[in-house]
Amino acid sequence: MITKVILIGAGRGSRLMPLTTSQPKSFTSISGKRILDWTLEAFSSNGLHDFVFVSGYLKRVIEHEYPNFVFSENKDWENNNILFSLLSARNHLEKGFYSSYTDTLYQVNAITSLKESPYDITLVMDTEWRERYKFRSQHPESDGEKMVTNGDRVVRISRDIDPESASGEFTGVLKMSQKGAQQFLEFFDDLHRSLGSDGIFAESKPFRKAYLIHQLDRMIQDGISVHHVAVSGEYHEIDTIEDYELACRLWKG
Secondary structure, three states: OOOEEEEEOOOOOHHHOOOOOOOOHHHOEEOOEEHHHHHHHHHHOOOOOEEEEEEEOEHHHHHHHOOOOEEEEOOOOOOOOHHHHHHOOHHHOOOOEEEEEOOEEEOHHHHHHHHHOOOOEEEEEEOOHHHHHOOOOOOOHHHOOEEEEEOOEEEEEEOOOOHHHOOEEEEEEEEEOHHHHHHHHHHHHHHHHHHOOOOEEEOOEEHHHOOHHHHHHHHHHOOOOOEEEEEOOOEEEOOOHHHHHHHHHHOOO
């Protein structure tokens, strides 16, 4: 059984300043509880308690507040991005894992559906994503990690997808079985061998700046099966002060 939950939280969250001046982005309080604690509740309610936190910015603050976590440090967090952050926890990935961004809010049922998925690589997708974007001028639809699906298969995941054509938005939450994790890690290694950290990979940026979706989309185009489970709303990304204010109004937990 897959038990590891990788929490990707190395970044600064500069668009949430001044809220992230002296605390990590995941410590931002929404409806009386930290984003991180909402995340822990969603997983723990599904019997998943084996948390590995990928730290970077203000790592000692997180270590002090959550001494029961296992920590993997992304020492170069200022110069890389989410994909390399996740790979900082590589020794926790090989037998299968869940992972989550730490600036998102979602319900217990999102993890329940993910846990029940029989597939090797499964992503959680919000199908009501455009309703939220009506209020997000600082984070427009062009920034969304959009997905196109066919049945329960994911056929594309990219910011470049036309919003009208998108089936939903990736919530930053996924599960990989041992087989899926092996496919993921082997694909990363092949890319790293061919590109190094500084070779141009996506969006005219070096490989070390890649987002998780960049590799996932490349895997899909190479024929590796990726599936999804859907939630209908009940999801927020907290990327900007505008997002924070929106979630404070709408999120009930």
